[in-house]
Amino acid sequence: xxxxxxxxxxxxxxxxxxxxxxxxxxxxxxxxxxxxxxxxxxxxxxxxxxxxxxxxxxxxxxxxxxxxxxxxxxxxxxxxxxxxxxxxxxxxxxxxxxxxxxxxxxxxxxxxxxxxxxxxxxxxxxxxxxxxxxxxxxxxxxxxxxxxxxxxxxxxxxxxxxxxxxxxxxxxxxxxxxxxxxxxxxxxxxxxxxxxxxxxxxxxxxxxxxxxxxxxxxxxxxxxxxxxxxxxxxxxxxxxxxxxxxxxxxxxxxxxxxxxxxxxxxxxxxxxxxxxxxxxxxxxxxxxxxxxxxxxxxxxxxxxxxxxxxxxxxxxxxxxxxxxxxxxxxxxxxxxxxxxxxxxxxxxxxxxxxxxxxxxxxxxxxxxxxxxxxxxxxxxxxxxxxxxxxxxxxxxxxxxxxxxxxxxxxxxxxxxxxxxxxxxxxxxxxxxxxxxxxxxxxxxxxxxxxxxxxxxxxxxxxxxxxxxxxxxxxxxxxxxxxxxxxxxxxxxxxxxxxxxxxxxxxxxxxxxxxxxx
Amino acid sequence: xxxxxxxxxxxxxxxxxxxxxxxxxxxxxxxxxxxxxxxxxxxxxxxxxxxxxxxxxxxxxxxxxxxxxxxxxxxxxxxxxxxxxxxxxxxxxxxxxxxxxxxxxxxxxxxxxxxxxxxxxxxxxxxxxx
Numbered sequence: 001x002x003x004x005x006x007x008x009x010x011x012x013x014x015x016x017x018x019x020x021x022x023x024x025x026x027x028x029x030x031x032x033x034x035x036x037x038x039x040x041x042x043x044x045x046x047x048x049x050x051x052x053x054x055x056x057x058x059x060x061x062x063x064x065x066x067x068x069x070x071x072x073x074x075x076x077x078x079x080x081x082x083x084x085x086x087x088x089x090x091x092x093x094x095x096x097x098x099x100x101x102x103x104x105x106x107x108x109x110x111x112x113x114x115x116x117x118x119x120x121x122x123x124x125x126x127x128x129x130x131x132x133x134x135x136x137x138x139x140x141x142x143x144x145x146x147x148x149x150x151x152x153x154x155x156x157x158x159x160x161x162x163x164x165x166x167x168x169x170x171x172x173x174x175x176x177x178x179x180x181x182x183x184x185x186x187x188x189x190x191x192x193x194x195x196x197x198x199x200x201x202x203x204x205x206x207x208x209x210x211x212x213x214x215x216x217x218x219x220x221x222x223x224x225x226x227x228x229x230x231x232x233x234x235x236x237x238x239x240x241x242x243x244x245x246x247x248x249x250x251x252x253x254x255x256x257x258x259x260x261x262x263x264x265x266x267x268x269x270x271x272x273x274x275x276x277x278x279x280x281x282x283x284x285x286x287x288x289x290x291x292x293x294x295x296x297x298x299x300x301x302x303x304x305x306x307x308x309x310x311x312x313x314x315x316x317x318x319x320x321x322x323x324x325x326x327x328x329x330x331x332x333x334x335x336x337x338x339x340x341x342x343x344x345x346x347x348x349x350x351x352x353x354x355x356x357x358x359x360x361x362x363x364x365x366x367x368x369x370x371x372x373x374x375x376x377x378x379x380x381x382x383x384x385x386x387x388x389x390x391x392x393x394x395x396x397x398x399x400x401x402x403x404x405x406x407x408x409x410x411x412x413x414x415x416x417x418x419x420x421x422x423x424x425x426x427x428x429x430x431x432x433x434x435x436x437x438x439x440x441x442x443x444x445x446x447x448x449x450x451x452x453x454x455x456x457x458x459x460x461x462x463x464x465x466x467x468x469x470x471x472x473x474x475x476x477x478x479x480x481x482x483x484x485x486x487x488x489x490x491x492x493x494x495x496x497x498x499x500x501x502x503x504x505x506x507x508x509x510x511x512x513x514x515x516x517x
Numbered sequence: 518x519x520x521x522x523x524x525x526x527x528x529x530x531x532x533x534x535x536x537x538x539x540x541x542x543x544x545x546x547x548x549x550x551x552x553x554x555x556x557x558x559x560x561x562x563x564x565x566x567x568x569x570x571x572x573x574x575x576x577x578x579x580x581x582x583x584x585x586x587x588x589x590x591x592x593x594x595x596x597x598x599x600x601x602x603x604x605x606x607x608x609x610x611x612x613x614x615x616x617x618x619x620x621x622x623x624x625x626x627x628x629x630x631x632x633x634x635x636x637x638x639x640x641x642x643x644x645x646x647x
Contacts, residue, residue, distance in 0.1 A: 301528070
């Protein structure tokens with residue numbers, strides 16, 4: 001008799017008083033709490049009222065027999081333990097009872113040892129069942145907990161996707177949209193309901209859609225894209241600049257879908273445009289200040305000139321009159337230079353691609369400055385690449401850039417004209433492999449300090465005092481840029497300066513090239 | 518012989534203008550075409566007044582002015598700045614040089630912004646050389 005047995009309360013049903021008395025006595029001695037019933041009906045009532053752990057019932061009883069009691073009890077409580085007591089050799093009833101779910105059957109006359117074994121087995125079954133139940137409950141609890149954790153994680157992830165400021169769109173392996181966050185709606189305009197299950201390629205420009213179209217056939221070998229800028233079209237037709245990044249989603253090397261991210265660049269583009277505008281305004285302000293400075297100097301020259309002219313007239317002094325007139329004429333020239341520089345700086349002119357010979361243009365410009373160079377004993381040398389030949393570029397731009405840089409080079413030598421050094425300006429041309437021609441203007445003149453080099457291409461910077469408008473290099477750089485070229489400078493104070501600019505050319509002038517910008 | 522006035526300007530037209538005004542008013546003009554030459558003449562001739570441009574090749578007027586005003590032998594010589602640069606920019610660049618570790622310099626005795634009338638220049642000269 002184990003102390004942790006499950007069976008404590010036993011209901012005993014038999015119509016024979018003697019058997020009831022004997023059996024109940026023997027069970028009580030074994031420590032059970034026994035209640036007895038003299039009929040099937042009474043037994044069923046007691047079962048309902050007392051919920052015994054085990055029922056022992058005789059089969060043959062007047063009124064409700066044992067089989068009927070069993071059926072009723074099982075209907076009330078499928079797990080109830082019921083042992084049937086059958087007459088000797090009453091196999092049919094025994095089989096029927098087992099079919100109906102009886103735990104066991106024992107034959108009359110009931111022997112104590114047999115009864116004890118049957119009760120022991122029922123006890124074991126109960127113990128196992130209660131263990132199973134505890135186990136099941138524990139499992140259920142674990143499942144519930146895991147489910148809750150999963151739900152929490154899933155919620156966490158969907159909140160994460162929802163709250164992303166960037167658009168996130170995910171598809172299944174057939175490229176059908178399955179995730180489409182509010183950020184995506186802000187860019188593309190469609191609601192999730194409208195877009196759900198549609199193919200992602202329908203809402204993307206070709207260059208980006210191509211990445212997705214290749215995915216299903218890629219057998220899991222596809223790799224993520226770089227971040228690229230592109231323009232998507234929203235459902236209202238607005239073209240929206242975005243930064244795009246797409247990646248395949250794989251599971252065990254097999255494609256399971258795709259995810260793509262889109263950063264809205266509208267605000268950034270707007271700020272960039274604003275900044276550009278502000279910079280332009282600042283540049284205009286600086287330009288105006290620079291122009292005003294230039295005009296003040298010119299006015300001073302005119303005043304000085306007219307002062308001398310007036311003096312010359314008043315005193316009948318021809319020398320003063322002529323000097324004054326000279327000043328006025330020089331300032332007319334300086335005014336005209338400033339205006340021409342300003343005009344070429346402000347002009348937005350279309351490129352004029354025509355067949356030309358860059359080497360011939362170099363010689364032309366050289367001719368222009370030869371007199372000045374001779375006057376100051378500056379040697380001009382040319383080293384022209386015969387491969388340059390005839391190409392298609394804008395000869396006006398080339399002419400102006402060359403003449404600006406060459407007269408700068410001469411000025412650099414003029415600064416120290418009293419020295420007996422042999423001043424030299426060299427002009428070189430090279431035809432490059434990438435359809436560019438590079439021009440070098442090299443002087444061994446005064447050179448420039450790093451500070452001066454830094455300011456070189458900024459507005460109105462002149463080291464030439466009255467001789468420069470401060471616009472020459474600014475204009476040169478603008479022209480080179482308009483021709484999609486590059487310009488660089490290398491210089492050392494006292495050693496000289498090299499300006500290099502490279503302009504792209506076309507091998508043949510096409511009819512359409514005339515106004516290409 | 519009138520008082521000596523040095524005109525420092527790289528623009529010959531501007532020099533001619535100032536020199537003529539000086540001659541008309543009985544002064545003896547001296548000329549320098551840049552700051553370097555200007556400093557040499559200031560030292561050798563000890564003029565009574567300097568008329569100084571700001572933007573010049575080699576040593577600028579900003580530097581020459583500092584040289585004159587920080588040299589005990591020269592600092593008493595009055596200086597008229599005659600420039601297209603505004604007085605504000607000139608003072609700002611002096612302030613920047615002082616902050617950069619230079620000695621503090623006084624403001625120039627007179628500041629004339631181009632363009633200048635001959636009478637204006639003559640008055641400024643007369644005020645400093647009475």
